[in-house]
Amino acid sequence: MIRRKPIIAGNWKMNNTMEEAEKLVAHLLGLIEKRDREVVICPSFVCLSRTAELLKDHDVALGAQNMHYEDNGAFTGEVSPLFLKEVGVTYVILGHSERRHIFGEKDDLINKKVKATLKHDMNPIVCVGETLEERESNVTFEIIKNQVYGSLAGLEKEKMGKLVIAYEPVWAIGTGKTATKEDANEVIGYIRKLLAEKFGKEAGDKTRILYGGSVKPANIKELMDMEEIDGALVGGASLKAVEFSEIANYDITE
Ligand SMILES: O=C[C@H](O)COP(=O)(O)O
Numbered sequence: 001m002i003r004r005k006p007i008i009a010g011n012w013k014m015n016n017t018m019e020e021a022e023k024l025v026a027h028l029l030g031l032i033e034k035r036d037r038e039v040v041i042c043p044s045f046v047c048l049s050r051t052a053e054l055l056k057d058h059d060v061a062l063g064a065q066n067m068h069y070e071d072n073g074a075f076t077g078e079v080s081p082l083f084l085k086e087v088g089v090t091y092v093i094l095g096h097s098e099r100r101h102i103f104g105e106k107d108d109l110i111n112k113k114v115k116a117t118l119k120h121d122m123n124p125i126v127c128v129g130e131t132l133e134e135r136e137s138n139v140t141f142e143i144i145k146n147q148v149y150g151s152l153a154g155l156e157k158e159k160m161g162k163l164v165i166a167y168e169p170v171w172a173i174g175t176g177k178t179a180t181k182e183d184a185n186e187v188i189g190y191i192r193k194l195l196a197e198k199f200g201k202e203a204g205d206k207t208r209i210l211y212g213g214s215v216k217p218a219n220i221k222e223l224m225d226m227e228e229i230d231g232a233l234v235g236g237a238s239l240k241a242v243e244f245s246e247i248a249n250y251d252i253t254e
Contacts, residue, residue, distance in 0.1 A: 004208050006224065007164060007231035008248040009040035009063060009125060010238025011093055011212075012047075021047040024241055025054045031245030035059060037231070039248045040091050041238065045079050052088040063091035063125070066099060069112035081120040092117045093233070095151055096127045097170045107150025114151055118159045125164045125233065126151050127212070128191070132171035140169075141190055148194050160203040164210065165191055166233040172213025174236055181219075184211045185226040192228060217246035225253050 016024060021043055032039055042063035043051045052062050068078035084092065094117065095110035110126065117124040128147040130140040148165070155163070167188050169179050179187075188209045196204025211223055212233030223229050237243040 001227055002205050004206065004230045006037040006252075007040060007208055007210060008037060008220075008250075009042060009091065009093075009166075009210065009231065009233050010244050011042045011063075011065060011096070011233055011235050012044065012238060013065070013098070013235060014044060015239055016043060016047060018047055018050055021051060022054065024239070025051055027241035028245055029054070029058050029060065031241055031249075032058075032060060033245075033249045036252070037248070042091070042093055048084070048089060049087045055088075061090050062088050063093060064089045065093050065096065067092045067094070067113055067117065069109075069116040081116050081122065084122065085120050089122060091123045091125055091164070093125045093127065093166075095147070097129055097168055097173060100127075101131075101170065107147060107153075110151040111153050114155065114163075118155070118162055121162070123162045123164055125166050125210070127166045127168050127233070129168040129170050129173075129213075135169065135171065140187065144187060144191060145194060148191055149198065152195075152198070155199070157199050157203065160195075160199050160207060163203075164208045165195075166210040166212045167191060168212035168233060174214070176214050178214045178216075178219055178223075179211070181222050181226050181229075184223060185228045188226075188228040215247060217243055217250075220247045220250040221253075224250055 040061040040063045042065050064084050094113045099105040114124045130143045134143050172179050192204045208230040210231040210233045211229050215232040215234045
């Protein structure tokens with residue numbers, strides 16, 4: 001079995017004022033125990049700078065929830081990779097289903113953002129996942145293939161080491177419905193196969209692929225015990241220090 005360093009990432013989405021963020025981070029830092037995995041928190045853009053100060057000297061990485069692909073220019077309301085680098089961001093969530101479905105982001109746009117993230121030496125967390133309608137129509141694998149190949153088109157093999165993928169079935173996000181561990185493992189295994197076909201065996205073997213969708217302290221361990229699953233992208237449960245720390249501190253089965 002190939003061991004990849006697990007990642008537990010918390011996506012706060014559009015939650016937490018500065019004051020709430022400060023309290024949450026302070027509480028969380030006192031609870032995180034394990035050092036054999038990466039823990040990432042992704043606050044709003046507004047809270048990044050303050051969160052970076054609080055995380056200084058702690059083993060928790062800072063992530064952003066989106067990014068523009070240009071360094072600067074007339075892009076009102078957008079955030080440049082340079083701004084993120086400057087405050088210490090090392091992970092950037094891209095193509096989250098809420099960006100795809102609420103804000104209309106398509107794979108070609110996500111692809112530009114992925115390339116910009118890598119150009120600036122940050123780790124993209126590229127999200128893919130099917131809707132309930134797509135799953136029920138038995139087109140999950142086709143959808144995943146299009147999203148993976150579309151959002152990763154033209155990536156240089158040498159940069160694949162920084163890539164992280166998150167498989168998030170849209171129907172499992174914020175609904176309390178988790179994909180079964182077997183289903184999640186199967187789709188993630190399929191993503192690994194796609195990576196190997198396109199970018200070589202090493203990319204398939206080494207890329208960390210996370211599961212996201214109603215991850216909780218009660219289901220993290222069974223998900224992490226699956227061979228293909230390398231971590232979790234956590235939404236709702238990342239807003240509570242105790243819950244998120246219990247997820248981040250899950251026990252690894254040797
Ligand atoms: O980015 C996180 C995912 O959308 C999962 O959210 P959730 O844990 O609230 O289902």
